Amino acid sequence: MDQKYRDTLVNIYRDPPHKGKLENPTVSARTVGSSCGDIVEMDLKIEDGKITDAKFDGALCIFSTASASFLIQYIIDKSLEEAKKIDVDELIKYMNVYMATSRQHCGDLAIKALRMAIETYENKKD
Amino acid sequence: MNTEHIKKDFPILSTSREGKELVYLDSAATTQKPKEVVEAISKFYLESNANAHRGTYYLSDQATELYEGARKKVADFIGATSADEVIFTKGATESLNFVASTWARKHIHEGDVILTTKAEHHSNLLPWMQIAKEMGAKVEYLELDDNGEITEKEIANKMRSEVKLVAVSHISNVLGTIFPVEDVCKKAHEIGAIVVVDGAQSAPHMKVDVKRLGCDFYAFSGHKMLGPTGIGVLWGRKELLEELEPYQYGGGMVGIVSESEVTWGDIPQRFEAGTQNVAGAVGLSAAIDYLNKIGIENIHEHTKELTRYTIEKLSEIPEIRMLGPKDEKKRGALVSFTLKGIHPHDLASILDEDNIAVRSGQHCTMPLHDALGIPASTRVSFYLYNTKTDIDKLILGIEKAKEILL
Numbered sequence: 001m002d003q004k005y006r007d008t009l010v011n012i013y014r015d016p017p018h019k020g021k022l023e024n025p026t027v028s029a030r031t032v033g034s035s036c037g038d039i040v041e042m043d044l045k046i047e048d049g050k051i052t053d054a055k056f057d058g059a060l061c062i063f064s065t066a067s068a069s070f071l072i073q074y075i076i077d078k079s080l081e082e083a084k085k086i087d088v089d090e091l092i093k094y095m096n097v098y099m100a101t102s103r104q105h106c107g108d109l110a111i112k113a114l115r116m117a118i119e120t121y122e123n124k125k126d
Numbered sequence: 127m128n129t130e131h132i133k134k135d136f137p138i139l140s141t142s143r144e145g146k147e148l149v150y151l152d153s154a155a156t157t158q159k160p161k162e163v164v165e166a167i168s169k170f171y172l173e174s175n176a177n178a179h180r181g182t183y184y185l186s187d188q189a190t191e192l193y194e195g196a197r198k199k200v201a202d203f204i205g206a207t208s209a210d211e212v213i214f215t216k217g218a219t220e221s222l223n224f225v226a227s228t229w230a231r232k233h234i235h236e237g238d239v240i241l242t243t244k245a246e247h248h249s250n251l252l253p254w255m256q257i258a259k260e261m262g263a264k265v266e267y268l269e270l271d272d273n274g275e276i277t278e279k280e281i282a283n284k285m286r287s288e289v290k291l292v293a294v295s296h297i298s299n300v301l302g303t304i305f306p307v308e309d310v311c312k313k314a315h316e317i318g319a320i321v322v323v324d325g326a327q328s329a330p331h332m333k334v335d336v337k338r339l340g341c342d343f344y345a346f347s348g349h350k351m352l353g354p355t356g357i358g359v360l361w362g363r364k365e366l367l368e369e370l371e372p373y374q375y376g377g378g379m380v381g382i383v384s385e386s387e388v389t390w391g392d393i394p395q396r397f398e399a400g401t402q403n404v405a406g407a408v409g410l411s412a413a414i415d416y417l418n419k420i421g422i423e424n425i426h427e428h429t430k431e432l433t434r435y436t437i438e439k440l441s442e443i444p445e446i447r448m449l450g451p452k453d454e455k456k457r458g459a460l461v462s463f464t465l466k467g468i469h470p471h472d473l474a475s476i477l478d479e480d481n482i483a484v485r486s487g488q489h490c491t492m493p494l495h496d497a498l499g500i501p502a503s504t505r506v507s508f509y510l511y512n513t514k515t516d517i518d519k520l521i522l523g524i525e526k527a528k529e530i531l532l
Contacts, residue, residue: 032382034391035180101187101194102179 005097013062018072020055027124029117030058033109038064042113046121051075051083056110063099063106070095071110080118086111127424133511135160135416146481149516154299154327154460154507155485156349159413163352166412167405178404179378179395193404196411197394200359203414204344205335210364213394214407217358218326219249221345222293224360224397225322226253228370229343230291236262239288241319243268243276243305244497245298248490250324250345254293268294270497274301274450278309285313292321296328296339297458300489300505301450302433304328304458311340320366326350329359330417330509331459332426336361348406353413357406367393374399425510429459432508432517436461439521445528449503460507462489465524468531470504476527482520 025043032039038060045053054076056068074094075083088107092099099107133139136158141148150158170192176185178193194209201209215221230253234240240254244267251265258265268276268284292314297304311321320342328334329344330351336344343366348357372379372390376399381389390396417425434454440446445466451457465473470486477484485505488495495502506520 034381035378100182100184101190102182 009062009066009097012066012069016065016069018055018069019057019065021057022053022055025055027117027121029113029120031109031113031116033064033105035105036061036064038106038109040064040068040109040113042068042110042117044114044117044121046080049081050077050079052077056113060109061106063103064109066095066097067091067107068110068113071114075114080122084115084118086114127420127428127510129428129511129513132420133513135162136511137161139511143481149480149482149519151506151508151512151516151520152483152485153330153509153512154350154458154505156355157330157352157509158511159352159354159409160416162416163354163409163412167354167409170405170408175405177401180401189404192411193402193407196407199411199414201361203334203418204329204359204361205337206361207337208364210393211361211367213360213362213367213397214402215345215358215360216356216403217347217349218324218345219347219358221343221358221360222250222322222324223253224373225343225345225362226257228373229320229366230254230257231261232370234258234261234263234290237288238263238290239286240265240291240293241268241284241289241314242266242293243295244270245274245301245303245305245491245494246293246295247299247324247326248492249326250293250295250322251493254291263290264288267493270301270303273452274298274303275456276303276305278306281306281310281313285317285319287317289314289317289319292319293324294321295324295326296334297331298450298494299327299460300462300491300494300503302457302460302462303450304332304456307339307341311342315340327458327460331422331429333422342366348410348413351410351413352416353410354406357403357410359410364393367397370397372399373397376400378402420510428510429508429512430454432512432514433457433459433461435514436506436508436517436520439517443521443524443528445532446524449498459509460505462503462505464500464503465527468527470502472531473504473524473527476530477520477523480519480523480526482523484520 022043026046028043030041039058041057043055054072088104138158174188176189178189197212198209200212314321322343323341325344325346329346342363344361349355379391379396379399447464449462474486487502
């Protein structure tokens with residue numbers, strides 16, 4: 001891991017913003033990383049087609065934690081359509097860190113949980 | 127296109143046996159390899175070797191990036207919408223068997239029809255015969271006309287509602303015919319069937335755009351397009367791939383595994399169990415770079431002219447019967463023929479005395495040879511490194527065989 005990015009990531013890892021559980025989530029989803037076993041649980045609060053609040057929880061590595069934390073920072077106040085659009089490349093850009101090829105799946109984990117939650121919500125609504 | 131210059135990139139083509147330089151006329155079986163491809167493979171093993179998609183360290187990332195870079199390159203080469211639609215296999219044979227084992231096993235039922243042609247290579251015939259037998263389905267054939275072509279009328283006649291899958295080669299490996307795949311796809315889709323295209327002879331020789339062809343699966347081999355053996359491709363439409371179960375089971379293709387449950391990974395990893403042929407993918411990528419550098423259209427023009435020249439020269443030998451269309455615009459880069467009074471194997475052996483390599487036999491197409499009423503044939507096939515001098519040497523070799531055996 002590059003020293004330049006390590007400090008940012010470690011700081012977030014120690015005290016990650018948006019970590020925990022929402023009291024009354026509109027929808028929740030859970031994903032497990034296939035090669036690492038990391039678990040992300042994602043709670044979303046959705047009002048008028050917009051994500052008004054979100055939290056993540058789980059047993060996660062530094063990259064997964066930081067990605068989940070940044071992802072939530074990014075999606076709050078965004079419409080579901082906008083939130084669905086973000087992919088791992090964009091998230092890494094947003095985080096302004098370097099993520100080696102073999103760690104990009106860590107960044108993807110929270111995105112998968114987010115998409116799954118939105119999908120569950122949309123299916124329920126139908 | 128400077129063939130003499132290109133030839134220098136292929137060290138094997140400057141080798142000689144008993145003072146006779148190699149004349150390689152069997153590229154439809156496998157092509158020779160340029161230095162660039164061999165060096166890319168060697169460089170990978172010497173500098174970047176690690177298990178792709180496994181390690182959390184620099185070298186493994188290098189291997190993953192090379193492997194996935196090759197997938198992207200293949201996708202661009204055949205006009206795929208996304209690299210996720212490209213599955214690496216051992217070759218066209220495995221690619222076609224893949225479709226039989228996954229899509230066909232799921233969707234072919236008793237009473238259904240798998241439609242193919244009389245000209246198929248066994249690799250695009252036996253998987254369908256086998257799956258038809260297993261499922262109680264039937265294999266039917268598009269017949270060829272006297273020119274070795276399939277008419278629009280024949281296609282329309284054979285498309286009935288029982289047809290669920292059509293398996294057709296883009297270019298026949300014996301007749302050389304370029305089959306009307308776009309028309310087949312259009313008519314097949316009208317009746318709700320899918321189309322699997324064996325592109326083993328087309329991907330190396332002409333600009334292929336899977337979207338324009340309109341097919342559902344497209345299979346080809348790396349070794350027939352300057353790449354190494356043991357690497358091939360199956361392209362499939364994303365919607366179709368996404369609903370398929372895995373083809374093999376093992377490492378790297380799962381979502382979550384517990385003692386009693388398993389979920390599958392995303393495409394294409396779902397279909398690539400176990401450590402993959404990374405060096406092969408790297409070699410194929412280098413081969414595509416080489417083909418792009420020369421230009422696939424230029425290669426097509428060059429081999430078309432060689433085909434025209436060969437047809438012209440062979441026509442002058444009265445004992446020769448050529449197979450397939452006479453018009454080189456309707457054909458790929460090969461010409462098969464029989465020589466009255468001389469068995470193809472004997473002709474090939476006599477040519478081999480002069481270090482001329484051709485293919486003789488049935489070329490894995492027994493039903494086609496039955497339909498043509500011949501036991502076997504001789505095939506010459508070309509690629510970017512062949513010249514008219516190669517054909518002239520072939521003609522001299524045929525004359526020599528006639529002197530010895532007729």
